[in-house]
Amino acid sequence: MNLNEIKVIAFDADDTLWVNETFFRDAEIAFAKELSAYGDEEDIVRILLDTEIKNLDTYGYGIKGFTLSMLETAHRLMGDKMNSEITEFILEKGKQMLAEPVDLLPHIELVLEQLSKKYKLVVATKGDLLDQERKLIKSGLIDYFHHVEIVSDKKETQYKKLVKHLDIKPNEFLMIGNSLKSDVIPVLAMGGYAFHIPFYTTWSHEQVDEAINHSKFKALSNAKELLEIL
Numbered sequence: 001m002n003l004n005e006i007k008v009i010a011f012d013a014d015d016t017l018w019v020n021e022t023f024f025r026d027a028e029i030a031f032a033k034e035l036s037a038y039g040d041e042e043d044i045v046r047i048l049l050d051t052e053i054k055n056l057d058t059y060g061y062g063i064k065g066f067t068l069s070m071l072e073t074a075h076r077l078m079g080d081k082m083n084s085e086i087t088e089f090i091l092e093k094g095k096q097m098l099a100e101p102v103d104l105l106p107h108i109e110l111v112l113e114q115l116s117k118k119y120k121l122v123v124a125t126k127g128d129l130l131d132q133e134r135k136l137i138k139s140g141l142i143d144y145f146h147h148v149e150i151v152s153d154k155k156e157t158q159y160k161k162l163v164k165h166l167d168i169k170p171n172e173f174l175m176i177g178n179s180l181k182s183d184v185i186p187v188l189a190m191g192g193y194a195f196h197i198p199f200y201t202t203w204s205h206e207q208v209d210e211a212i213n214h215s216k217f218k219a220l221s222n223a224k225e226l227l228e229i230l
């Protein structure tokens with residue numbers, strides 16, 4: 001590992017800079033409770049998850065797609081009994097999620113402030129454009145970043161494009177994020193560096209079982225550790 005070659009550091013946003021997954025977990029539980037007359041709550045959460053994954057290609061990631069998947073799941077469970085009460089509950093839940101405050105993760109601001117003196121910092125996130133922009137503005141972090149990349153998915157192709165756009169070589173790029181699947185594996189595959197900082201909960205669709213063993217990979221327990229390494 002030759003960290004001296006790193007020129008640009010990219011941060012994932014959701015559950016790396018700020019809390020996100022918690023809102024989805026809470027919404028799933030509230031949704032299942034609301035529909036508990038139509039099935040076992042655990043089963044309802046599982047059906048909702050299947051619906052979300054099935055819809056990813058159509059709706060992409062984010063709260064709006066999640067809201068549509070809640071509507072579809074309710075319709076599947078309730079059939080003709082679907083009523084305005086449940087419809088309103090779901091739409092309201094989605095809007096509540098979109099209005100949540102942005103809760104920064106520990107030490108993030110300090111870390112960005114320090115690293116921005118030495119490196120070019122960028123955000124690389126997937127999800128809904130409007131919602132990610134809203135969170136970035138609310139976060140107060142936007143001025144630390146040279147560039148914000150909001151993509152529909154984070155695979156090797158998107159990282160190659162980003163590196164090309166930044167006019168650097170893959171080995172001059174470091175990605176930091178909470179998802180092994182989106183923030184680590186495709187970046188290592190491209191030839192970049194990737195550091196993993198796990199969040200306490202990971203969406204099951206983002207989970208991978210493989211243990212990463214790679215010369216350009218590091219697992220950290222919190223963002224502050226970055227200041228000891230970089």
Ligand SMILES: [Mg+2]
Nearest residue numbers: 012014015178
């Ligand atoms: Mg994330």
